[in-house]
Amino acid sequence: MSAQYPRFACATLITTPDYVIGGLVLGFSVKRSRWPHETVALVTPDIGRADRERLARVWDRVIEVGQIGNPSRAAEWGLASFRTVYTKLRLWELTDYTKLVFIDADAVVLGGLDDLLERPRFAAAPCVTAPDQFNSGVIVLEPSLETFADMMSRRGELPSYDGSDQGFLNSYFRDWYAGPPEHRLPLAYNVPRLLAYYRPAWTRLNGQIKVLHYFGPRKPWAGRSSLRGRVLQWLIARITSLTMDRPTPADIWWELHGELEDFLRTDEQVGAPASSPAREF
Ligand SMILES: [Mn+2]
Numbered sequence: 001m002s003a004q005y006p007r008f009a010c011a012t013l014i015t016t017p018d019y020v021i022g023g024l025v026l027g028f029s030v031k032r033s034r035w036p037h038e039t040v041a042l043v044t045p046d047i048g049r050a051d052r053e054r055l056a057r058v059w060d061r062v063i064e065v066g067q068i069g070n071p072s073r074a075a076e077w078g079l080a081s082f083r084t085v086y087t088k089l090r091l092w093e094l095t096d097y098t099k100l101v102f103i104d105a106d107a108v109v110l111g112g113l114d115d116l117l118e119r120p121r122f123a124a125a126p127c128v129t130a131p132d133q134f135n136s137g138v139i140v141l142e143p144s145l146e147t148f149a150d151m152m153s154r155r156g157e158l159p160s161y162d163g164s165d166q167g168f169l170n171s172y173f174r175d176w177y178a179g180p181p182e183h184r185l186p187l188a189y190n191v192p193r194l195l196a197y198y199r200p201a202w203t204r205l206n207g208q209i210k211v212l213h214y215f216g217p218r219k220p221w222a223g224r225s226s227l228r229g230r231v232l233q234w235l236i237a238r239i240t241s242l243t244m245d246r247p248t249p250a251d252i253w254w255e256l257h258g259e260l261e262d263f264l265r266t267d268e269q270v271g272a273p274a275s276s277p278a279r280e281f
Contacts, residue, residue, distance in 0.1 A: 006098040008037040015084035022105040027058030028260040029108040065090040071156045072163040085165040092148035104137035111210040125190035136166040138190040193249035220253035
């Protein structure tokens with residue numbers, strides 16, 4: 001069912017309970033960036049009612065979607081989180097919307113995203129570890145049931161170089177690197193936190209970062225002051241001579257987390273009507 005046009009939204013996806021806190025901080029950061037359109041959090045059946053209620057405080061709509069299995073035998077990669085990542089393809093089913101800006105729940109928005117809506121039907125930023133591939137943590141897309149059905153039918157056949165949705169989507173949108181430039185977003189729209197270790201890159205981007213992405217196995221919500229974390233930080237600094245300026249990406253996440261907690265403590269749902277019809281779970 002297609003709704004009135006144009007209709008835009010910023011969307012995320014939460015498939016495991018440990019990402020709920022990430023989704024909350026992200027949703028709060030989108031609100032704080034004064035995104036003028038709707039916001040949608042997709043959740044799988046594994047996300048409980050209390051978590052959905054909390055997500056609905058910062059996301060306009062919380063919509064349950066069925067999980068899509070990973071055909072890449074993700075277990076072999078040793079990453080449990082890869083089990084559910086193909087569920088991201090459900091974005092193409094959201095045909096209520098003309099265009100979506102999707103952001104991973106392990107990211108935060110630090111700048112305005114409106115410019116993204118000028119982009120064509122698929123756009124993404126480079127992956128810094130494989131710059132001729134895009135990172136699927138931030139994508140601009142146009143929902144289409146035809147595209148969704150096509151993706152589902154080719155899910156088992158198209159290769160995924162990393163065993164996740166990212167590899168699959170890179171196979172599916174294989175012209176991203178060599179094709180027209182409007183499909184390639186500037187890195188500022190998907191800055192990996194590890195860039196903070198490389199001062200020239202970080203300095204160049206600092207102040208202009210639109211989306212900061214905490215990709216990698218250790219998420220900021222796992223804790224900022226564990227002994228292990230501090231020893232690791234110290235070792236990295238010793239071995240590589242790389243040190244991070246303050247605020248570090250972790251500082252930035254925890255600052256937003258603090259603001260989110262203040263926001264959730266208030267009784268009023270700022271920016272949302274008292275009788276919000278947006279509970280779809
Ligand atoms: Mn991510």
